[in-house]
Amino acid sequence: MNRFFVNKNNVFEEKNIIIIDSPEDLKHISKVLRLSEGDNIEICNKENIDYLAQISNIDKKQIECKIVRKYTSKTEAPIEIVLFQSIPKSNKMDLIIQKNVEIGVKKIIPIISDRCVVKIKDRTSEEKKVERWQKIAYEAAKQCKRGIIPTIGSMVEIQDLIKVFDDFDMIIIPYEEEKDNGIKKVVANRKGVKKVGIIIGPEGGFTKDEVENLVSSGAISVSLGPRILRTETAGLVTTSILMYELGDLGGN
Structure with missing residues (x-):
């Protein structure tokens, strides 16, 4: 219908x-x-x-x-996931927004990190991009019968992310240098998790200083396995795993 x-x-x-x-x-x-x-x-x-x-x-x-x-509506998950996505080049953000909305993300916030290739010239350019991304989120929400329209937030500098950490039960940052922590292991050790933030790096990854700063502020570094994933893949994989472990993708 x-x-x-x-x-x-x-x-x-x-x-x-x-x-x-x-x-x-x-x-x-x-x-x-x-x-x-x-x-x-x-x-x-x-x-x-x-x-x-x-x-x-x-x-x-x-x-x-x-x-x-x-x-x-029966299409909203019991877990609230906010994706903090470093802005990628080209039109990759379109795919990231579309697919993560389909999976069940509640909000996507574009972030600017050291290795982001894309540089936003001014406030007007930023607003136009966010407006376009919001329309993509709207169309994706309509297609997959979401009960809400996920919000695309304003762009945030990566160093400012720590200001919102207290709003979350858990913050996860996939990092290629992490060898021990997997998402399943991290989730198993935490009870009552209802709101999770996922921080995804750009094409060149986060710098070591960026990761250390985020982790020292409360983020949890996790591994997504032995293979290096593209920025447009990493968020979707992380969200999918969390939705399986804590949400509704795993069934009842």
Whole structure:
């Protein structure tokens, strides 16, 4: 079933209706999908609540839908994962965002580390990139039927990450020089983990000083195995392992 997101204030439960007024969604529903009055769609309020709705009226400015059923989305994991991703070159960030949203990441924050090749010229350039990445996150969330739209945060310098460490139950940093700690071992020794941060380095990896600074501030260095993974692979692998051990990828 086709799925769409609306803002919470577009849902009028007391009147049993939902209004879709996004120009993009209006075009997609009426021109691309060619849906009409009487057709059913699925609508999410971006806050983990889903509605089965029936289109009752279509005009140029909005689509009115009748609420058939309300239910809690079943697609959000019990663990909150925030990915701190060093900005890679080319369009690799597009793939990173798309696939990590599919796996279940709640938020992605681009970080600037010493070996990042990409240099952001000014605030306007940064805002344009983040806006574009947010749109990719939105499309991925819609495709995989997420109950929320994961947020793409503003860019952060790597030395400033330690300011948010206290907000997490655990911070993990995959590092090629780490030989002893695997994620499974680290997770087994921790109970009640609900919020995890993952810090991923750029194409050239983190410097030794960067890793030492993060670890001394509370991050846990982990190995992803004997092979060196690309930056666009490392975050997805780390997230997948965590979602298996702590989330919902492993089933019940």
